[in-house]
Amino acid sequence: MPAAFRLGAIPGATPGKWIDIWNERMPQTSLELVPLAAADQRRALRDDEVDAAIVRLPIDKDGLHVIPLYDEVPVVVCARDSHLTAADDELDAADLVGEVLIVPQDDVLGIRLPGTVAPQFDAPADTGQAIATVAAGVGIVVVPMSVARLHHRKDVEYRALRGGPLSTVALAWDAARTTPAVETFVGIVRGRTANSSRG
Template identity: 40%
Template sequence: MTESDLPEAAQPHTHDPEEEDQFAVGYVPGVMPGKWFRRWEERHHKPVLSQQQLRADGWREALTNGDIKACFVRLDWEEQDPSLEELRQNFRAVALYEELQVAVLDQDHILTVAESLTTDELNAESSPQQKPATDDAGMAVELTAAGVGPVILPMSLARLHHRKDVTYRQLTDAPTIPVALVWPQDLSEEDEATVQQFVGIVRGRSANSGRDTPPSKEQESKKKKQPQKQQPKAPQRRGGKGPKGAKAASASKNARRRRPR
């Protein structure tokens, strides 16, 4: 996939009646949420999930406009990327996993003999390109293939833009890059419930979990209409209620025992 294949930045949202019955989830380039999308479909959850790849500079607008209900985003990569704590000031978010950073090298580079590299080793043998924005990663890999120099990328972006004339090596001392699932704070109650159901799948909740399949509105309505069960009354002892009745019954029983035959 090249840079031109990426969708344009999100446009102002227009409501389509067919979209109202869909659960639209976005993801930025390189992030691969396909296994979670498949699990949603395999469990026959409603509404139908619609997946959308977005430009990395367009996910905020897409969430704000309502084009999507949730999005997989990469944090702390570009200068404008928020940390998870900063993100939660305006959105809801859950951290998912950490991506490794790699150095993308042309196939003839001397450092390809190593299985992994440190940042110092990379800088000692080459002059890496300036760190590119996510949406410019494809062009940076092309420049690497042309001999301009290595480029450091999250591993998922290196895999997305892989070419036969380049390879990559893990940077063992580079910090990891977090990936999170993000959604607006002001979703409707119904949409929030749908997102929470999807969060359960992403976090590995099984299909048999009671939390994975919330009760339908019809089930909740029936539950509310059912009368409360009354506690069974305690059986009454012969001889009346209370201590006096109990004593009378005991005395009568003893008298029968002493009655001569």
């Protein structure tokens, strides 16, 4: 086994449980968590910067093994004092008509909502900047729930977007570099016990 296993992770990914199991089972091989922007996830795998990665689909699967892990619901992030927070838990697209929809440059959903208004300013460089703009009382941002949690602020709230596009999080690795360490991590993610055989 190598001295380290490099696991890439896109913003919002929560691999802590798997890392804990790895550290119990593989004390001789440290796990190095490598933060990845969603735009860089394919390149990082191609260029061997990581051994495996928790990615957000879609991704070019050519030459990769990809295991879908879970789907995330999209949420609408709005200012804490927005009228949209009157909804207890979910909003419909119809609730967003007339709202300024801010789409940051690192957007992962590609969502377009009929009836929303494009902002009169350039797209923020990243989701953190977009949510800071929303916090100032300008517009809304639609992101996967884990990304909203990652950028949590006291001056914003979020509500699930009913019927919005799901975002699938997956484990991916280069098929040509399926090492024993990669196989071990895949087994952990799939819930295999330390004693179970592969299958």
